[in-house]
Amino acid sequence: MKRLLYFSPVCKTLSSTRSPRRHDAALLFAVFPYSASAAAAAAAASAAAASTTGKHMFMAQYLVDTCGFSQEKATKASKLLKGIQSRQQPDSVLAFLKSYGFDDASVKKLLHSTPKCLLLDVEKTLAPKFRAFEDLGFSPSDIVHLVRSNPDTTKVKPELTVPRIEFWQDLLGSRDALVKLCKSNYWFLGYSIKEKIQPNLELLRECGVDGEKLAFIMRFHAMFITQKADTLKSLISHVEDLGVPRTSGMFHCTLCALFAAHPKKFKMLMEMFKSFGWSEGHCVTAIQKYPRLPGRSLKTLQTIMEFLINDAGYASSYIATRPVLLTMSLERRLIPRHRILAALKSRGHCESDYKVTTYMKLSEAQFIEKYIINYKDRYPDLSELYASVKHTNASDSGLQ
DSSP, rough: OOOHHHHHHHHHHHOOSSSSSHHHHHHHHHHHHHOOOHHHHHHHHHHHHHOOOOOOHHHHHHHHHOOOOOOHHHHHHHTTTTTOOOOOOHHHHHHHHHHTTTTHHHHHHHHHHHHHGSSSSSIIIHHHHHHHHHHHTTOOHHHHHHHOOGGGGTOOOOHHHHHHHHHHHHHSSSSSHHHHHHOOOSSGGSSSSSIIIIHHHHHHHHHHHHTTHHHHHHHHOGGGGGSSSSHEEEHHHHHHHOOOOTTTTTHHHHHHHHHOOOOOHHHHHHHHHHHOOHHHHHHHHHHOTTTGGGGGGHHHHHHHHHHHHIISSSOOOHHHHHHHGGGIIIIIIIIHHHHHHHHHHHHTTOOOSSSSSHTTTOOHHHHHHHHHHGGGGTHHHHHHHHHHEEEEEEEEOOOT
């Protein structure tokens, strides 16, 4: 309020004369003092902001032009790269990565996950890490898969990463298996061995899952042991509730089957099979014989069941004891072979051979030899029928 009271007479004074006087100016500066230091600070802040913006723009454009980033992702990533002021630093990192065989797509994927990789010193940080991987026996192409799938390996010290790699390699049984896991699963090296993996392994061993059984899990479902301990315990209880004891040779297979299927999907799977007349015992039998069954598409399984029961004439219980039928291609195997056997049966042949074990499981060459070539003199139309059915089914399913 005081400043307003002072300002009012000043305005009146200035408005009453055409030329301001010295004491008027002095009065103005007394009311609104000028600070040289404040002005300098404001100017410095403005310059700093402009400099920072310039660096962001430089790195954003670099990521777009050199690494194939979209403008949006480049702008976001550039905020993490404030320390880069020229091309020299990021160029050295890209050159190093490409010397190991990283192509443009691999570099882009790595930088999307870990843009700060461009800040790393090649000689002091990246090179020692990559040499540590080579000392473990990994080829340059192996290293590409390892780093691309687990970008954090560029940030974590070798003395922390190497023990984890050695652990997984020993658990999987070979370096090739580890590289294969790298290609199909991301971030698995980020799981704590002590806090997550070891407790799960101990829990499985308590259930008798060790040796070859554990090797089976690691070969087909390596990420099985990365789940939460409570989830694994619940899974074990679920398998036992299905009537599969821990002493069963199929206990570990059933564990994997339930792991591969979401609980909601597994429930829908059981309901679908029961709609065809299966009991819960039939469901368990089928899963025990073919543990990967829950991983298949519900729609595909339902379509195959309908064909086998309604068209091929198999009893529902018969299919439950031979779940391998549900894993075969409907268009390329089940329908064409059924049509040939139905044609032969209508002509008085194959009555005793009309069983799945004698014609559906044969190789393609064996089936053609036994059921087409052997009858070509009497029924030359079988070959054309077989080819026609396969072609029609393939076209209808989009295989052609």
